[in-house]
Amino acid sequence: MTIKKIVEQGLCVGCGACISESCSDDSRMQWNSDGFLEANLIYSTNSESLEFDRVCPFSLNNDETLNEDHLAKEFLTTSVLADNEIGLYNNLYAGYSTKYRETSSSGGLATYIFERLLRDKYVDHLFVVSEIDGKYGYKIFSSIDDIQQISKTRYFPVTLSSLFDIIDDIDGKIAISGVACFVKSIRLKQHFYPTLKEKIPFLVGIICGGLKSKHYTDFLAQSSGCVTEYMVPEYRVKNNSSIALDYQFSCIETESKRYHSVDMKSLGDMWGTGLFKSKACDFCDDVATELADISLGDAWIKPYKEDGAGNNIIISRSKLADELLQNGIALKELKLDRIDLSEIKLSQQGSFNHRHKGLYYRVNKARKAGIQIPQKRSRFLIKQNITNDLVQLVRSLTRQQSLVLWKKHTGLSFFNNKMKPYLFVLHKITKLNHILTRLYKIVGVKL
Known part of the structure; x- marks a missing residue:
């Protein structure tokens, strides 16, 4: 079964969509030694030929007809603009919610959107990450009074697996938040089960720098x-x-x-180094949660990054998302500025550099090692210069070692001492790559 291969190769992100496909009460998500949730499917004799991985965001069998480009055209029919890097969209903003910014990790836009979806009766329930017994996981919310419980960022592995166990028994419509791979798994479920399109009318995409253990x-x-x-x-x-x-x-x-x-x-840099990151994230080419109705991230651009209270970048992709934002601006519940496409990309430049410019190297290296990976969009498979390849190599080693060393000895001083050489080399080669990249642009050299 290809789900087994996906798990064995470290490509399972823990979304849990395949659990509902197995139709077995014994299939479940479980923790692996690296600190990630992964699928443990139980197969019956007559189920081994079923394509459980068709709803997996890292399916090894799905062809380009089920990639982000094609799924976006199926679901985001009211988008009017398109870009090769951020996908289909209508408008681009930066700013915050006047009500929820103070209690949120960033600008409070996700909490605001969820409140309006419930208050205006677009949905009856929310399925979002919240605290559960001191840890975190997805939970159903149906009351506006509970909205404050969802207004924080959590860098902790969670799973959607329970959603499809309960969705048929819940009356009304559900809005869901998730990172790019989780959003894709929901869109794949909706593609194969069209009744879920009405049941799940709105997805909030959280722009992600990588899943953490x-x-x-x-x-x-x-x-x-x-x-x-x-x-x-x-x-x-x-x-x-x-x-x-x-x-x-x-x-x-x-x-x-x-x-x-x-x-x-x-x-130090917890994101650019890849510390404690899932291996699967190195084979994701969706930086901006292209399949969501609205995509939200941190506004790491001037002047917004100079404001400690926090601001979001916002990519509206559906007509309903536009209406919610425009109404919020009119009611002075949102303080938003229109921004350019270049500013959206600049705010996530590090992620674009890694996921797109480093993808060719990582895919090629995996194939040479006999690792089967999902089909990627060809426009992101572009050979780069040798220093960029070195950055990818050292970053990959750094990511791997962070997980290996923590399992070996969970003491902080041991870990920090052992990681120092990897982080030092990665810092130096990354700095060299930035210098050479600028030089190439100045002299017009392309390697």
Whole structure:
């Protein structure tokens, strides 16, 4: 079965869509040693030939008719503009919710959109990530009074698997939030089961820099000074009087109830290095959650990044998304500026560089190693210069070692000491690549 191969090759992102395809009560999501959720499918004799992976965002069998470009044309029929990197869209914004920014990790747009969807009766329920017994997972919300519970960023593995167990028993429509791979799995389910198009009329896409292992949270907790069990991890404690990048991680020690925190800037680059990241993310070419009705990310561009209270970039892709935003602006519930396509791309430049410009190298390397990978869109498979390839190689090694070393010894000092050489080399080769890239542009050389 190809789902087994997907799991064995480290390409399972834990979305859980395949669990509902197996029709077995014994199929489930389980934790692997790297700290990610992965599918454990139980097959019956007459089910082994079924294509469980057809709803998998990293399916090894789906052809280009089920890639992001084709699915976008099927679902985003009211989009009027298109771009090869961010997909179909209508309008581009940056800004925040006047009501929810203070209690949100960024600009509060996701919480605002969910409130309006419920209040205006576009949906009856929300299926979003929330705290569950001190950890995190997807949960059904049906009341506006509970909306504050969903207004925080969580870098913790979760799964959609329970959604398709309960969706037939829930009256009314459901809106769902998710990162690009989760959104794609929902669109694939809707493609093969058209009744779900009406049942799930709105998807909020969260622009993602990569899925993190649950070990990442343990690393942050120990970095904050908490060496025992902890609860209520907060990944984006903002400093409103500073800049957007100046935020903290915090948690509470379970036994003593002591509060711990650490400045994230003191830990270095947690995203560009690939620390604790899923291997599957290296084979994702969807930077901007292209299949969602609305895509939301952090506004890492001037002047918004200089505002510690937080701002979002917003890509509206459906007519309903546009209506919600325009009504919010008219009611002064949203403070949004129209921005250019170039600014949207600049805000996520690091992710575009890694996912698109490094994709050819990673795909080619995987194939040479005999690893079967999903079909990728050809326009992103472009050979780059040798220094870019070196960055991809060292970043891949850094990602792998972060997971290996944490499993080997979960002590913080051991981990930091062992990771230093990898991070040092990655920093130097990345800096060299930036210098050479600028030089190539100046002299007009393309390698």
